[in-house]
Amino acid sequence: MTIDWPRIAQRLRALLPAKAVVAKRQELLAYDCDGLTLHRHQPPLVVLPETTEQVAAVVRLCHELGVPFVARGNGTGLSGGAVAESEALVIATSRMRRVLGVDLDNQRVTVQPGVINSWVTRAVAGDGFYYAPDPSSQQVCSIGGNVAENSGGVHCLKYGVTSNHVLELEVVLPDGSITTLGGSLPEQPELDLRGLFIGSEGTLGIATAITLRLLRAPESVAVLLADFASMEAAGEAVRAVTAAGVLPAGMEIMDNFTVNAVDDLFGHDEYPRDAAAVLLIELDGQEREVVAAVDLAGQLCRGAGARSVRQASDAADRALLWKGRKSAFAAVGRITPTYYVQDGVVPRTALPRVLAAIERLSRRYGLPVANVFHAGDGNLHPLILYRADEPGVEQRVSELGAEILRLCIDAGGSITGEHGVGSDKRCYMDWMFAPEDLATMQLVRRAFDPDGLANPGKIFPTPRSCGESARRVAVLREQGVELPEPVVAF
Numbered sequence: 001m002t003i004d005w006p007r008i009a010q011r012l013r014a015l016l017p018a019k020a021v022v023a024k025r026q027e028l029l030a031y032d033c034d035g036l037t038l039h040r041h042q043p044p045l046v047v048l049p050e051t052t053e054q055v056a057a058v059v060r061l062c063h064e065l066g067v068p069f070v071a072r073g074n075g076t077g078l079s080g081g082a083v084a085e086s087e088a089l090v091i092a093t094s095r096m097r098r099v100l101g102v103d104l105d106n107q108r109v110t111v112q113p114g115v116i117n118s119w120v121t122r123a124v125a126g127d128g129f130y131y132a133p134d135p136s137s138q139q140v141c142s143i144g145g146n147v148a149e150n151s152g153g154v155h156c157l158k159y160g161v162t163s164n165h166v167l168e169l170e171v172v173l174p175d176g177s178i179t180t181l182g183g184s185l186p187e188q189p190e191l192d193l194r195g196l197f198i199g200s201e202g203t204l205g206i207a208t209a210i211t212l213r214l215l216r217a218p219e220s221v222a223v224l225l226a227d228f229a230s231m232e233a234a235g236e237a238v239r240a241v242t243a244a245g246v247l248p249a250g251m252e253i254m255d256n257f258t259v260n261a262v263d264d265l266f267g268h269d270e271y272p273r274d275a276a277a278v279l280l281i282e283l284d285g286q287e288r289e290v291v292a293a294v295d296l297a298g299q300l301c302r303g304a305g306a307r308s309v310r311q312a313s314d315a316a317d318r319a320l321l322w323k324g325r326k327s328a329f330a331a332v333g334r335i336t337p338t339y340y341v342q343d344g345v346v347p348r349t350a351l352p353r354v355l356a357a358i359e360r361l362s363r364r365y366g367l368p369v370a371n372v373f374h375a376g377d378g379n380l381h382p383l384i385l386y387r388a389d390e391p392g393v394e395q396r397v398s399e400l401g402a403e404i405l406r407l408c409i410d411a412g413g414s415i416t417g418e419h420g421v422g423s424d425k426r427c428y429m430d431w432m433f434a435p436e437d438l439a440t441m442q443l444v445r446r447a448f449d450p451d452g453l454a455n456p457g458k459i460f461p462t463p464r465s466c467g468e469s470a471r472r473v474a475v476l477r478e479q480g481v482e483l484p485e486p487v488v489a490f
Helices: 005-015 025-031 052-065 117-127 143-149 193-197 231-243 256-266 287-303 315-326 328-335 348-365 393-410 426-432 435-448 467-478
Strands: 045-047 069-072 089-092 099-103 108-111 166-172 178-182 206-213 220-228 250-255 277-285 308-312 339-341 369-374 382-385
Touching: 005 045, 005 052, 025 045, 052 069, 052 089, 052 166, 052 206, 099 117, 108 117, 117 143, 143 206, 166 193, 178 193, 220 231, 220 287, 220 315, 231 250, 231 277, 231 287, 231 348, 250 256, 250 315, 256 315, 256 328, 256 369, 277 287, 277 315, 287 308, 308 315, 315 328, 328 339, 328 369, 328 382, 339 393, 348 369, 348 393, 382 393, 393 426, 426 435
Parallel strands: 045 089, 069 089
Antiparallel strands: 099 108, 108 206, 166 178, 166 206, 220 277, 220 308, 250 277, 250 369, 339 382, 369 382
């Protein structure tokens, strides 16, 4: 099917405010990738709606004309999920940045999808509340994107990921109709379509208003920085702290490469440069509880081999310690502007041997790998560094990334913790799920989007994108296993 994009642009301009349709080639370059720069695809057209009604009008037009569309937040995702691989209209919600309502009595706030993650806490901090999910990109990532990917962050160990903090969603479905999923109660007495939608990566519709759960700010907060002579010792400290019944708000590890990159970014040695690994532990709660937890966690870190344990209780000191972790990706980016981030998950007990295996793979492929990760829940973020001008390097990077994910699965983990599947990891989905499971997921997707117009080609392996997966499915069909065809538009 040939799409008449100039005609569609004309019709869209009649539906949207002035300058809400982006059609010039040089302006479209800003939308050719998300935070994963390894793959680039320039879209034919982008729209920037400002209200739910405008989003619905655009999606209705797509439904009428059979035009695929891709929802996009601020483009900070790391799985290629917000990129138009094939010809599709990009619906960017970055202008939808209004806080629609604050209800402190019931500890909730309603925002449009383009609201920046950190803005939510900023809006209510003066009243003693905050929003717990805090991805490292929280200064720039949008709530709509967080919902699409079910993002986590430093504090997901104790407080959970995005799905644990979303009460209600106003959603534009792929036919352009508007519905509400969830409600004012944390647990609704009905099918949890809200939970189904969160993490669906734009394949079930577009969230246009999101009601979030707020938490009371804790009475006391302390951060420990422990440094170790080996990654194994840091992993043992994580195991010991959690085994002792201490539940930190967050536990993060950075390896030596990342520590030095961050110190270079700061211009001074905030972290010990000779440490093989540093472990950040945040503890919060009532004051006496935190004092006891700090003492116990410090003892356990020293028992695991920590060379030193530093404590920060003052808000400014705590922020400084976390700034290095939050700036880790940017710090590595100063060394090489091109890197590839993976997002596998392993059991905490498997961290030392998986990290050792990643180091061996790094040497075999001749590509440096920096490790910074959510140690408390085993969510790895290995950064594969490469030079984009090196011939054939992107293939090697992709192969190394795939081997890292295979390591995670073999250790009893997952191919993603918070970055989503998108286009980057769809070919590995059948490493985790049986064909029957994937077929069931496709049936759910069809219930929302029978025409396959919403974010086509993402999450699921298709014959065009994943030949190996397609061959496995073909063998099953030859054996008489009935599987539905994948949802593929164009």
